Amino acid sequence: MSLSERKTIDLEQGWDFMHKGITKLKNILEGLPEPQFSPEDYMMLYTTIYNMCTQKPPNDYSQPLYDKYKEAFEEYIVSTVYKELHGKMRDAIISLIDQEREGEQIDRALLKNVLDIFVEIGMGKMDQYENDFEADMLKDTSAYYSRKASNWILEDSCPDYMLKAEECLRREKDRVAHYLHSSSEPKLLEKVQNELLSVYASQLLEKEHSGCHALLRDDKCEDLSRMFRLFSKIPRGLDPVSSIFKQHVTTEGMALVKHAEDAASNKKADKKDIVGAQEQVFVRKVIELHDKYLAYVNSCFQNHTLFHKALKEAFEVFCNKGVAGNSSAELLATFCDNILKKGGSEKLSDEAIEETLEKVVKLLAYISDKDLFAEFYRKKLARRLLFDKSANDDHERSILTKLKQQCGGQFTSKMEGMVTDLTLAKENQTSFEEYLNNTPNTDPGIDLTVTVLTTGFWPSYKSFDLSLPAEMVKCVEVFKEFYSTKTKHRKLTWIYSLGTCNISGKFDPKTVELVVTTYQASALLLFNSSDRLSYSEIMTQLNLLDEDVIRLLHSLSCAKYKILNKEPNTKTITPTDYFEFNAKFTDKMRRIKIPLPPVDEKKKVIEDVDKDRRYAIDASIVRIMKSRKVLGYQQLVMECVEQLGRMFKPDVKAIKKRIEDLISRDYLERDKENPNMFKYLA
The missing domain is CATH 1.20.1310.10 (Cullin Repeats)
Structure with missing residues (x-):
């Protein structure tokens, strides 16, 4: 038959003939009863394939035949060859991995080539690799490290155990880099971390002489860093x-x-x-x-x-x-x-x-x-x-x-005001000195420095109407006149308890400059006109309270510097005591400071803070209720604590007390049906 007369073979007809040949070949390979291919069989298969591949388009079936033959070949490899061998391959690979874990040398390149078969068989999918190899490999990994961990936890200190764990994780990563598929890494490391760390976390961290407490106690920074690295890898570790x-x-x-x-x-x-x-x-x-x-x-x-x-x-x-x-x-x-x-x-x-x-x-x-x-x-x-x-x-x-x-x-506003105040006070003092220089008949005869402060910024101080000596009265009057030229709308309140004076004590041995408070100076200047004064006379002339008189007289007659002699000569001040100027007093220094006994201001500070807290709680409750209109007791307390927590931790009893007070002042009212509910009264 000439080439021009050749009959066109369609795809289905030709493939059906070829498939019979493939089936015959499979039977022979598997040892089934099947006669061998005759020369005629070979020739017929060859001619059919050749003709189908050389027919004129669109009947050229070379590519479709190649695809179908490839599918048949792959199906045979997977169903017969791979099915028979993959279990043995898997077990051999896992055995080699365990040998390497024990320190033996293995052929990593060979392992990589064999494992690639699992991936290639999947034809773009990882099913064969994951199901036929990885699952068993991960199970073996868990078992291997479970055995290791059970021994190490008994034998090793916490730092040594962690060193081993870190090295194991490093080596498993290395295995992935050299022959395992990259998708195995997170699963593999999770198994190792679980067996080495999660299972024994409590025992490891609480080891008596080497656990976390011991590492902190002994400042083992490197071990603590390793502990963090390891335990950060496990859930809630x-x-x-x-x-x-x-x-x-x-x-x-x-x-x-x-x-x-x-x-x-x-x-x-x-x-x-x-x-x-x-x-x-x-x-x-x-x-x-x-x-x-x-x-x-x-x-x-x-x-x-x-x-x-x-x-x-x-x-x-x-x-x-x-x-x-x-x-x-x-x-x-x-x-x-x-x-x-x-x-x-x-x-x-x-x-x-x-x-x-x-x-x-x-x-x-x-x-x-x-x-x-x-x-x-x-x-x-x-x-x-x-x-x-x-x-x-x-x-x-x-x-x-x-x-x-x-x-x-808000925390620093008053303190910042104090610092600013002092700067302004210095400028004010400069103006006062210029006023004295430029205004006739104003010189008080004493060097006078006055610090004018803003009441709201500074701590509260006791203010007494101290009966000043004549020399000091003139100073006060001169400054009042000056200040009235600056402003007509502010009232000056003199805090004599904070004042200091330098006075000259003319004693028989020598003259000594005394640095004292305004109270002390006022008391000492009384002795310029009287040689001897009783406690009650000093108190009356100064117009001070008992506690202040006792403090200042104690500092002048019973402390280190006895400027006054006291009768009787005891260490305590009583209302029946008498005082005289000690003309024989002397000291190696020409200038001495006579302090007043310190006052424990703690009680006053705590009282002031408690008062401020009451105001803060009131303001917080009103703010919350104004916004919410109606609120339950528990919720109100909770929101109040949250609002005030930045400055102090309010006591729940104190909040309850302030709620009752606000009810009495008609800011709030209780719900008539539910006494634990409060309403805001606008």
Whole structure:
């Protein structure tokens, strides 16, 4: 038959003939009863395929035949060859992987080639790889590391165990890089992490001599970093680590509190300052503790929020404990005072002062009674400013900026007002001196400095109508005249308790300059016209209360400098005592300062803060109720606590008391049907 007369073979007809040949070949390969191919069979198959591939379009079936033959070949490989061999391949590969885990050398290239068969068989899908190899490999991995972990947890310390765990994870990653499919990595590591870490997390972290507590105690930063890296990989793995961290920091902080308490108790007999050196050491130690564990959070624990939270909660526990009857708020304010005042116990460079102030403000974040700190700080700031005790104005402004950033503008508004006030007061003093120079007949005969302050900014001070000596009366009158030229709308209230005087004491041995308070000066000047005065005469002439007279007379007759002689010669002041000028007094110094006995201002500060808190609670309740109109008791208390929490932790009983007070003043009313519901009265 010539080529031109060749009959066209369609695809289905030709493939049907070919498929019979393929079936015959499969039977022969599998040893089934089937006669061998004859030369005629070969020739017929060859000719048919050749003709189908060389027919003119559209009857050229070379590509469709290739695709169908490929499908048939793949189907045979998968159903017969792969099915027979994949189990043996899988087991051999897993065995080799375990051998490598035990340190033996294996042919990684061979393993890679064999594993590629699982992937290639899937023809773009991972089903064969995942189902026929990976699932069993992962199961074997779990079993392998379960056996290892059960031995290591008994034999090794926590650091050694973690080193092994980290190395195992590194090696498993390496296996993925060299012969396992990349999709296996997360599943493989999860199995290793589960067996080595999740299963034994509690035992590992709580190992008596080498667990997390011991690592923190012994400052094992490298091991703690490794612990963080490992446990951050497992679900909620960092929860127990952060919990132990919190316990450890709390324990160390409470130990500082106890040590400070014990030291303060031992020093009580010395009758030092109200807040003594031991309390100062306590604050310094707390700062050092915070520095240490904040560094741990930032480095070992990679700045993780869970550890910041743990650090905060730990410090909140012991930073709100008092020491020797002094609240943390007072201790912190006193610590700042010692840094900022001239001659304070904290001798630091400017840079160190700034750094320390920054740390103090960070500690303040943990103290619940921030309003109490503010009041103590304001009292001490007032003394520094009024008595020229502040070492550096820049540092004073710097800490106010830091406090403002931490606690808000309302927190520092009064303190900032005080600093501004003092600047204005200095300008006012300059104007007063110009007034004296330019106005005839105004010279009071005494050098006079007056500091005019704004009442709202400064702490409240007792104001008494002290009967001033004639020399001082003239000073007051002259300044009043000057001030009336500046403003007609402001009233001056003189706070003599804060005044100081330099007077010249003409004693028989020599003249000594005495630096005293206005009260003390007024009392001493009485002896210019009287040689001997009784307690009651001094009290009457000065127009002071008993407690103030006792303090000033004690400072002049019973303390270090006995400017007055007292009858009887005892260490206490009584209303029956008499006093005389001690003409024989002398001292090696030509200028001495005679202090008044210190007054414990703590009670007054706490009273002022309690009063301010009542106002704050009232305002908060009214704000909430004005917005909500009707609210239940529990919800009102909860919102009130939340609103005020930035400044202080309000007592629930105090809130209840303020609610009752607001009801009595017709701001609120109880619901008639439900007494636990409140309505706002506009």
